[in-house]
Amino acid sequence: MIDKKLILDAYNWRHACKEFDSTKKITQKDLEFLLNTISLSPSSFGLQPYEVFVIANQDILKELHPHMWGAQKQLFTASQIVMFATKKDVTIDDEYFEHILVDVQDTPSEMLEFRRSLIDTHQHKELRINEDERYLSDWAAKQAYIALGNLMTAAALIEIDSCPVEGFVKESVTEILKRHNILNANLDVAVFCCLGYRLNPPARPKTRKSINELVHFIN
Structure with missing residues (x-):
């Protein structure tokens, strides 16, 4: 039996890690596990309208850094940088x-x-x-975000930290990735996710709306 408390504990433990311990690296076995959770994630009609890139090239990350205001500390301290790119x-x-x-x-x-x-x-x-045409892009991005959520949950269950990153200048990031032949004309950057191990504990406990405020039962 799966322990429900352990699952909720993992959700409570997870937070958007702002700075990772750069000395700690995710093992290849754990990375493969996390990538499999992306692969097995549901998508509309099972079409998986996205591709996933694990960017380790430091020169490319240095080029991206000025244009990723939402990952200024994470980009160089995370163990892995994962990018979801949607098909157009x-x-x-x-x-x-x-x-x-x-x-x-x-x-x-x-x-x-x-x-x-x-x-x-x-x-x-x-x-x-x-x-x-944006409606098709929005639909594809929603499918990528389902996989992103599963990736972060799976990471938390094995005590790997994560931080989703939407804070980037899309035009600049796209230009860099195309110049390095990472993106082609039919791929659009959707979201990044930094993975690794937290350097410091969260500054404060997790805050969320109560279930009574969040959930409405229609009988």
Whole structure:
């Protein structure tokens, strides 16, 4: 049986680590475990419309640093820097879409047209991607954030600290990553996550709204 208290303890222990102990490194085994939690995370129709980059190149991190105001201490002290980049055009007309349905999900041939139609209808009627291309990007980013949440929770369960980073100048970061051939024209930077071991304990206890204020039961 999984101990529920241990899970809640991990949630309480986790915080957005602002500075890591640069002398402590995540083992390859633990890193592989964390990357597997990303891979196994749910996404809309299982399309996983994102790619994940573990950036260890110090020269690239130095270039990124002035443009990542939300990670000034974390960038050089974290053990690993993980970046989620979303795919810009995951529709039924895209090669990636066909790759996922056929090569990854092994969709039976008699089901292919049904799945294409189902996803196409969802994207055009519910997401309304024909009205604004940003709707498709927003949808892809939501899928990446599901994986990000699972990554941070899994890290906390094995007492690895994390800090999600949205505070960066997107245009500058994108230009640097494209110049280094990390991003191509069909990838868009979504969010970073720094991983490692805290240098200091949190300055104060975790604060959250009460369950009564947060949750509403509709009977």
